Amino acid sequence: MKLKPCFLLLLLFFFCKGFSQTVITGEITDKDNQRLSGATITITQDSTANIIAYGISDSYGKFQIDVKTDSEYFFVKVAHLGFKNWNNKFQNKTQHIIVQLTESSEELKEVHIESKIIEKRGDTLSYSVSAFKDQKDRVIADVLKKMPGIEIRSSGQIYYQGEPIQKYYIEGLDLLEGRYNLANNNLSADDVSQVQILENHQPIKLLDSLEFSERASLNIKLKKKVTLTGSAELGSGISPILWKANITPMVFTKKQQAIFSYQGNNTGNDVSLEIRDFSFEDFGRQELNINKRDWISIRKIAAPSFSQERWLDNNVHLGSANYLFRLKNDIDLKINVSYLNDSQQQMGNTQTLFFTQNDTISILERVNNNFYNKNLQSKFILEKNTDDNYLKNTLEINNFWDSQFGNIRTQDDQILQALNNPFSAFRNKLKLLKPFGKQLITFASNTGYTGSSQNLNVNPGRYKELLNENQPYTGTNQILKSFTFFTENSAGFTKGLKDITIAPEIGFAIQNQKLDSQLILIDNNETETLKGNYRNDLNFFSSNIYFTSKFIYKKNSWNIRLQTPFNYRIFNIEDRNLDKVQNLIRFTFEPDLFIKKEFSVFWEASIYANLKNNFGDVTNLYYGFILTDYRNLQRYNAPISENFQQNYSWRISYRNPINSIFASSSYSFSQTKNNLLYSNLINQNGATVFEALVKENYSNSHTLNLRGSKYFSKINTTLSLSSTFSSIEREQLLNERFADIQNQNLNFNAKLESEITDWLSTTYNADLSYLYTIIESRETEPIRTQSHSVDFFFYLSERQYLSANSEYYYNSISNRNRNNYFLNLNYQYTFKKPAFDLRASWNNVLNTNEFVRVSNSEFSYIQSTYRLRPTQLLVSLKISF
Structure with missing residues (x-):
């Protein structure tokens, strides 16, 4: 299926037509022709009738209102605080009006003003x-x-x-x-x-x-302009011996901000989420980053999707220091440093069903894992962001010292796994914008280095047919080292020409990656380093010289952005061990178009389209086999992967702050043309050999999202509804046979937050999903899951409340534990002097000891049974500064 960009344009056209009633546009100014934002425009059928349409002027003093009435005339009223109201009568036809308000000199009487929500x-x-x-x-x-x-x-x-x-x-x-x-x-x-x-x-x-x-x-x-705040919380409990601590002081002033925090617990609260980074790259065109790459791992159990305090068996310590200080000339110095020391245990089992065209392979694994995660992450930022200058330099230094240990029992064997996984990274990013004449000169640089040395021991070995002439052996040791250096530098200028901005840019990017891996066979006390196809000594070098022009049009309610990047790419790959050499040169054009139209102060729509060429790197083009976990042996003994991707999407959104209504709808389609097809050879014991072969193939992806939320002020209730449908179609090679695979996912979610009375409030959340996999003409059993949670809060007095949190989970696949129930009880009392909260919690009152989660991948269903934390009591004291 190919979806042309014109189809999306037609969708936008018909959407526009749906609003082509009488359209009133206009501008609102004061007597000095200064544009006024936030003015309220109401339209009535006559001078005393009910309102039939309304709007609010934007930051440019402009507005657009769609009027749906059969009357020959209507009345327009404009109101703005500090100005006299303006009224006039107009004929019912599309037109543009200019309103000039005069200041009100009336003395205001004493009034009661109710703040807006x-x-x-x-x-x-x-x-x-x-x-x-x-x-x-x-x-x-x-x-x-x-x-x-x-x-x-x-x-x-x-x-x-x-x-x-x-x-x-x-x-x-x-x-x-x-x-x-x-x-x-x-x-x-x-x-x-x-x-x-x-x-x-x-x-x-x-x-x-x-x-x-x-x-x-x-x-x-x-x-307050100067805010000194924070809290300190200490808690302890039983079943087993429990503890928690959180000390987080904060200060916020005009020129300084600081947040310092120590957090630790063994109650199941994953405080590593406190330092998770959600930032967007603010410059740089290439995917050059310092994210941690785990080449090899031990087999894990899929974690449940509900509260971590029910299942996470942990012992964690987190220290974080974040400080911002404004120097002279509006320059900000920011320091963000964190240290995490976390140990976790996983227990449970996983049943995996692999579907081929005419067979189903079932693997049952009983898992006992231990994880030890230590990392030190830091950012040092110097930033000046003013109306006439921009400078931002970010220095990042990260180090990870992770290790993992696993014990897996299968139908036939017991497998021990041990992994050491250290990682280090360094990066410096710089962006500079400086006015030069009537344009802005821009410069950006992104340079970094990463290094990793990973070691996986598996005992006993699993691939005796491939590795040891069909003879059993004691174990396998996978050793892997990887290093990456990258730099990207660009320069350009930005110039505004009335309603159009042009921003040409030229730059280059270089990336050098090295991969060294060895697979060692252990038989009793003897070791053998396998040669040939079980080693990698890879050097990968890529460069890109690019030129791009950005054209931006912004006028009235239209926003249009067109980017036209031209890339000249060179790839060189060499593996001295296997005597493999590849060279590739590509010239690509990857246009990117975004159009947004604001139909009114409430409605807007956008379309997006782009063409993208993606090329493989060292992570998916090595020639020798790597044991990525105890039952996955993989390599990419093929040319450099190339795929050509077409992406199209549209989005419609509505937000009405007057009525507290927010809604949006979006659809996206992506088609990818690939030069490589991936082969999975699955044995009856679940051991999988993964390789790549040269064969042109396509994959298609569709995603439709609908969501909406509304706040009902009279009953203090927020209702949110959402639905997502996604479908992915692709070709795979399963056990030496070609198969077309389709995965579909349909999800519904509803959430209700309500303060029913002064003494009772409640929260309700429902989630229903439908997962479906089709392999050729073979239809697998669909997965249906649903979850419901209801929380009740009973306010016994102004300073105390009692809450009951209940949850229900269901899946259609499990033979046992299809239905799971949970209940928590909490009591809290607040003391005024000194101000602190005393909280008592009884978690997992029903003592539910395991949970079954079902998920799907491209050609498998995975049923994970996770051992949960037992019922536990916890008492904590929280003091607010």
Whole structure:
């Protein structure tokens, strides 16, 4: 299936036609012709009738309103604080009006003003925290979950209208650089006056009038100009001996911000999420990063999708220091340092069903794993972001010292696994924008280095047919070392020409990757380093010289961005051990088009299309086999992978802060042409040999999203609904036979947050999913899962509450434990002087000891049974600064 860009344009056209009733556009100014934002425009059928349409002027003083009425005339009224109301009568036809308001000199009488729950000023939405907060809410994350249009995923990442936020500011400053969970989960909601959503936010002030942004950012507005806050929490319990600690002081002033934190526990709270980075790359065209790469691993159990405190068996310590200081000339110095020491245990079993065209292979593994994770991560940032200058230099130094140990029992054997997985990384990023005449000169640089030395021991060995002439042997040792150096540098300029901005750029990127691996056979006390196809001595060098032009058009309600990158790529690969050499030169053109149209202050739509060429790197083009885990042996003994990707999408969104309604719909289609097809040879014991072969093939992906949320102020309730459908079609080689595989996923979610009375509030969350796999003409059994959670909070008095949290989970595949039930009970009492919370928790009251999670991959179903934490009691004391 091929979807042409014109199809998406037609969709947008018909969508526009759906709104082509009478359209009233206009501009609102004062007597000095200064444009006024935030003016309210109401349209009535006659001078006393009910409102039939309304709107709000944007930051440019402009508005657009669709009017649906059969009357020959209608009345327009414009109101703005500090100005006299304006009224006029108009004929019912599409037209453009200009309104000039005069200042009001009347003396205002004493009035009672009720604060708005959600207020829109230009591109800024302001949510009143006090309107959404109730007695149980302690940190700002508790309140954000109730705000319509805003969503917090299980990882802690914040989404607005279904898209991740770009920046998380506190009083306009980006202290945490993407690791905002630390503030979100610890900043007291009592210290926050407003949560602001900055729509179409351009983080670089110098580009604000030149380059639009389609992403939103979030800003926390504090009640005080100088805020000294934080908390300290200590807790202990039984079954087994439990402990927890969290000490997080914070300070926020105009020129300084700081968050220091120590957190530790063995209660199942994964505090590593506090330092998870959700930041977007703010420059650089290549995928050159310092993310940790795990080449080899031990087999794990898929973690349950509900609260970690029910299943995570851990002992963790986290220290984090984050400091921002404003130097002279508006230069910010930021330091973000964290150290994590975490040990975890996993127990349970995994049943994997591999589906081929005419067979099903079943593997049962009983798993006992131990993980030891240690890492030190740091960022040092110097940034100047003003209306006439931009400079940002980021130095990152990260080190990881991870190890893993696993014990797996299968139907036939017991397998011991031991993995050492250290990793180190260094990177420096620089971006500079400087006015030069009537244009901006830009320069960017991204240079880094990563190194990893990994070692996996498996006892006994699993591939006796391939590795030891069909004779059993004691074990296997996979040794792997990888190193990467990269640099990307670019220069260009940005110039505005009335409504058009042009930004040509030229640059080059270089990446050098090395891979050295050895597979060692261990038989009793003797070792043998396998040669030939079981070694890698690979050197991979790639370079890219590129030239791109960015054209940006912004006028009235239209935003258009076209990028036209030309790339000249060179690839050189050499494996001295296997005497393999490859050279590849490609010239590519990868246009990228984005169009957004604002139909009114409430409605907007966008389309996106791009063409992309992707090429493999050392991670998917090595020639010798690597034992990636105890039952997966893989290599890519093939030419460099090349795929040509077409991506198309459209999106329609509606947000009405007056009625607290937020909704969006999106569809995306992607087609990829690949030069390589991947082969999986699966043995009856689950051991898999993975290779690549040269064969042109296609894969298609469709995704449809629908979501909406509304806040009902009269009953203090937020209702959120969403649905996602995705379908992926691709070709695979399974056990030496070609197969067309299709995976489909349909998901529905509903969430309700309600403060029913002064003494009772509740939260309800439902999730239903349908997973389906088709291999050629063979249809596998669909997976149906559902989950429901209901939380009740009983406010016994102004300072105490009792809560009951219940959950239900179901899956259609398991032979046992299809239905899982959970119950937690909590009691909290708040003392005023000194201010602290006393909290008692009884977790897993029903003592449910295991949970079954079912998932699917391209050609398999995986049923994971996870051992849960036993019932436990925990008492904690939390003091607020």
